[in-house]
Amino acid sequence: MLLIVAALILFGESFALNKNGYVNRSEAVWNRNIKTEYCFQCLEVEITSTGGAAQYQANRLGRYKIAGALWDNMVPYFQSENGQYLTPGPTSNPGYKSVPWVISEVKGGMNAGIQNKLHSNEYHIFCPWELSEGWEYVHQFQWFVDPTLQVTCVEFKEIADQYV
Known part of the structure; x- marks a missing residue:
């Protein structure tokens, strides 16, 4: 044990x-005081859409609170009240700054219903609220872009806490 x-x-x-x-x-x-290497500024996000994601993946929209971190506190993951996760996806490779964000019923993003492939460059891991485009939803085993889908940080950590 x-x-x-x-x-x-x-x-x-x-x-x-x-x-x-x-x-x-x-x-x-x-522990909301733990600082991850990336994306530590936000404690809660809201995921909204008026497009296809709202029609076909409505259970994955809503508010998500920080729930933990992966890879020795490198990046956080978030969880909604209905058990969905905003999490780095299963093809993530943080060593190469490749962290595609997905919304799934499990940490690590297997069987995701929403994803964003515009996830990184060689110098920076993007946080989900920094990605204003590229969000896709799945419907009948095909991925479609939803230009209306947005991930917004609705609760930032106190400024003083960010540099402790």
Whole structure:
């Protein structure tokens, strides 16, 4: 059991243990003070669309709060109240600054319903709220661009906290 908890902590997650020593997922709390290497400025995002994503992927729209981090606190991932994740996708390679953002029902983005391939360049990993175009949704196993889809940071960390 201690090995499992140590592994969870190593991957940047904070969990409460119940009286039997098991991880209590309902009490899982992300330490909002942890600073990731990229995209640490935002604590909550809102994903909106009036286009195809709203019609075919409505369950993936809404507000997402920071829920954890991947790759030794390199980048955060966000989770909505209905269990969807705004997360780096399964083809991410942060060593090459390649981090495509996806919206999926799992961390790591397998089976995503929304994605953005305009994700990086050789010098910078883009945060999802920095991507004003290139968002796509899936419908009947095909990807379509939704020019109305936007990811907006609605809660920034305090300015003083960003440089601690």
